[in-house]
Amino acid sequence: MNTDNFNTDFTPLTVEPNRIYDYSFETILEEYGPHDYNDDEWSIIRRIVHASADFELGKSVILHPDAIRAGVESIRAGRPVIADVQMIQSGSGRKRFQKHGGDLFCHIADEDVSKMAKEHNTTRAIISMQKAARLHEGGIYAIGNAPTALLELIRLIREGIAKPDLIIGMPVGFVSAAESKEELAKVTEVPFITNVGRKGGSTVTVAALNAISILADRQD
């Protein structure tokens, strides 16, 4: 690659990733206002705000009191992480879980999932959750797109078929998204991270997942 056209005019603030994070997190703390979160909890919330630039969304988050401990232990034990869509898989990346002996899976584009969804006239999202529950033991489910995936996962838990360590459930949208998250907030068997309302999506789900994985990396 030719390097004639390099630009060296950017300020350090613009090109040093750690300083960008620090500055962003300071701004978020300032503008969010007073809160009762402990440091670990706040590290989740501020990353969700960072990924969305949306304080309303940040303030709509519900953190189950056992969510962080469960998520950190799951990653450290090398248990699987299951994403509903590939955007989450590529946004979070497999490496951060592989280094603990785990991995990040997404079954929505699997050929057998697609085939079975057609046969049964249902969504690939639903079938992909059924496949994940059969294939993987425990783990973290990160659902940011498909309300049907989240509703199906909740059903599988209630029927004793799935037993995740943690659910990060933040699907976005106008059909069933808010309702699926209301259902998640009623789940007693599994800790969760979710939010109230229509907002959510893959980027904020990745933000929450990455915040948990950063806590799992910490030496303590």
Added chain:
Amino acid sequence: MNTDNFNTDFTPLTVEPNRIYDYSFETILEEYGPHDYNDDEWSIIRRIVHASADFELGKSVILHPDAIRAGVESIRAGRPVIADVQMIQSGSGRKRFQKHGGDLFCHIADEDVSKMAKEHNTTRAIISMQKAARLHEGGIYAIGNAPTALLELIRLIREGIAKPDLIIGMPVGFVSAAESKEELAKVTEVPFITNVGRKGGSTVTVAALNAISILADRQD
């Protein structure tokens, strides 16, 4: 895969993707209120709102008057689409561009990009834009994450090194995101889709890109 645990209780509304879109788009039209967009323009706006459930974000969008024509022609001509991050590549998918003879590229994880960014103490996002400008002729640049990528692309255009057909520039965040989009809105050489403020991100960038590709698929 065993199929013991199929659920057939979901209502048709929940599992038929086309009906979910129709219902969502009706709701968005209703709640958005009066607007002056033509049908093609509205198909971009409503998809951005659909992906974010955020009307404020939807109303902050700036559509260059030539953006849709330029994007549709670019895709139909099989020209490249370049994403700043892999979330956009996996969220939009390569197939929708390959069927027109094009493809969707993302250079941020390329080995030479990573090496050169370290050597020059700059971001991979900046180097990846330089690589894209050298490697590809024209095309659509879809930037949803890195303000530095967008600022660098604008610089490359001003210096006559890059000449995209269309820029979809909607990075999110607290450092340089809003500023980079203000710069984009001043660009006269290339049509653009952008928005005002800190909000944005990969999911809404994918939404705008997919809306353009749906228009490119249309027979007219």
